[in-house]
Amino acid sequence: MRYHKIPDETVRRLPLYLRGLMVSAGQGVEHISSQALADAVGVNAWQIRKDFSYFGDFGTPGVGYNIATLAKGIQKILRLDLIRKAALVGVGDLGSALLAYPGFKLFGLEIAAAFDVDPKKIGKVINGVEIEDAAAIDTLRQREISLAIVAVPRAAAQSIVEQLVTAGIKGILNFAPCKVSTPKRVKVITLDIAMELARLPYYIPRAEQTSEG
Amino acid sequence: MRYHKIPDETVRRLPLYLRGLMVSAGQGVEHISSQALADAVGVNAWQIRKDFSYFGDFGTPGVGYNIATLAKGIQKILRLDLIRKAALVGVGDLGSALLAYPGFKLFGLEIAAAFDVDPKKIGKVINGVEIEDAAAIDTLRQREISLAIVAVPRAAAQSIVEQLVTAGIKGILNFAPCKVSTPKRVKVITLDIAMELARLPYYIPRAEQTSEG
DNA sequence: CCATGTGAAGGTATTCACAGCC
DNA sequence: GGCTGTGAATACCTTCACATGG
Numbered sequence: 001m002r003y004h005k006i007p008d009e010t011v012r013r014l015p016l017y018l019r020g021l022m023v024s025a026g027q028g029v030e031h032i033s034s035q036a037l038a039d040a041v042g043v044n045a046w047q048i049r050k051d052f053s054y055f056g057d058f059g060t061p062g063v064g065y066n067i068a069t070l071a072k073g074i075q076k077i078l079r080l081d082l083i084r085k086a087a088l089v090g091v092g093d094l095g096s097a098l099l100a101y102p103g104f105k106l107f108g109l110e111i112a113a114a115f116d117v118d119p120k121k122i123g124k125v126i127n128g129v130e131i132e133d134a135a136a137i138d139t140l141r142q143r144e145i146s147l148a149i150v151a152v153p154r155a156a157a158q159s160i161v162e163q164l165v166t167a168g169i170k171g172i173l174n175f176a177p178c179k180v181s182t183p184k185r186v187k188v189i190t191l192d193i194a195m196e197l198a199r200l201p202y203y204i205p206r207a208e209q210t211s212e213g
Numbered sequence: 214m215r216y217h218k219i220p221d222e223t224v225r226r227l228p229l230y231l232r233g234l235m236v237s238a239g240q241g242v243e244h245i246s247s248q249a250l251a252d253a254v255g256v257n258a259w260q261i262r263k264d265f266s267y268f269g270d271f272g273t274p275g276v277g278y279n280i281a282t283l284a285k286g287i288q289k290i291l292r293l294d295l296i297r298k299a300a301l302v303g304v305g306d307l308g309s310a311l312l313a314y315p316g317f318k319l320f321g322l323e324i325a326a327a328f329d330v331d332p333k334k335i336g337k338v339i340n341g342v343e344i345e346d347a348a349a350i351d352t353l354r355q356r357e358i359s360l361a362i363v364a365v366p367r368a369a370a371q372s373i374v375e376q377l378v379t380a381g382i383k384g385i386l387n388f389a390p391c392k393v394s395t396p397k398r399v400k401v402i403t404l405d406i407a408m409e410l411a412r413l414p415y416y417i418p419r420a421e422q423t424s425e426g
Numbered sequence: 427c428c429a430t431g432t433g434a435a436g437g438t439a440t441t442c443a444c445a446g447c448c
Numbered sequence: 449g450g451c452t453g454t455g456a457a458t459a460c461c462t463t464c465a466c467a468t469g470g
Contacts, residue, residue: 047462
């Protein structure tokens with residue numbers, strides 16, 4: 001089933017598998033079965049096998065998957081072998097935390113540029129990255145950075161996104177709590193932290209509620 | 214179609230609608246059509262109408278939805294009228310940013326307690342919340358807090374989650390990049406920031422790649 | 427014998443088209 | 449005329465069962 005349209009849900013799970021493989025690799029294991037990976041990441045074994053089957057034959061029947069080979073394969077599918085740098089716009093509390101966040105490294109990603117409008121922040125260096133004036137966003141094209149993380153207030157988000165698109169940015173991770181519009185060719189993933197917390201109470205049965213605020 | 218099982222995807226979208234309604238309400242509008250809300254939040258109009266239809270008749274044909282009534286209705290469905298307090302565990306870079314994050318207020322939520330294991334942090338006050346020793350997590354039961362946000366390193370996550378479950382926590386928003394296990398009655402939403410960034414390159418067409426790192 | 431890979435079945439969510447109501 | 453609410457149709461994703469290969 002090598003040539004097929006890839007379900008979006010499969011793409012969403014690929015980084016999860018990659019994370020699980022990286023963690024297993026760090027424990028010195030060489031092969032892993034779909035069942036073992038399933039236990040590690042919390043997805044059904046047959047779902048994992050189906051997902052991998054979209055991309056080709058990664059596994060060996062009776063043995064499982066070679067962790068290093070599979071990890072490389074997923075990195076290539078996700079294009080993490082080619083794209084490694086991201087720019088950050090908005091170095092407030094959340095932006096600073098993202099600059100210091102060690103988790104991107106696992107995927108080969110790093111924040112290679114940071115921007116803010118606040119003159120007091122411009123010129124400061126956080127985690128080896130110098131904060132630049134947001135007016136310099138258009139230099140991203142020459143610097144061959146095609147990913148951006150937006151961590152600015154809602155009111156500024158759409159305008160910043162438009163600057164990023166002009167600067168040749170092709171993918172945006174948006175933390176601003178609002179919809180942002182881009183040309184179809186530019187992919188946006190919006191991640192609203194408060195929204196995630198807000199749907200949690202729904203799953204708490206009424207009988208079990210312990211907190212009323 | 215008042216009594217029906219609610220699709221999980223619908224529940225996921227409810228906070229999005231609520232956010233859109235809150236923003237519209239702040240602009241002095243009283244009614245909104247499914248089309249206008251659709252434009253505001255980036256979901257199809259028929260999807261919105263279908264979602265609301267699971268819960269009853271919120272709208273008036275020819276007029277639209279009363280924003281205040283609909284917002285209250287969604288808050289009630291999500292149980293945001295009853296549950297307003299959350300505890301934070303792990304006051305590192307990300308945890309501190311979450312403590313300062315103003316976005317929870319829109320949903321009536323607040324971080325009402327914070328814990329860390331680092332003696333240097335314990336006793337400090339951030340945004341009006343005093344950081345307590347993680348050993349005090351079990352006091353959450355008496356304080357009637359049933360939601361928790363976990364922002365600790367991967368290695369500590371499972372152990373912290375178990376303490377939280379013992380303390381009577383019923384819903385967890387997990388930022389640690391790993392699967393955490395809980396009894397079925399405790400709902401966990403894991404939000405791995407790096408994973409979200411990592412699937413963005415997939416959507417960048419090869420021809421358009423401008424960055425290779 | 428064990429684990430993968432995959433058509434087919436089953437289930438869930440989205441989209442459509444239009445009846446009903448203001 | 450305009451907008452909601454919803455059965456029906458469609459598309460999508462998950463789960464199953466088992467053939468296939470080491």
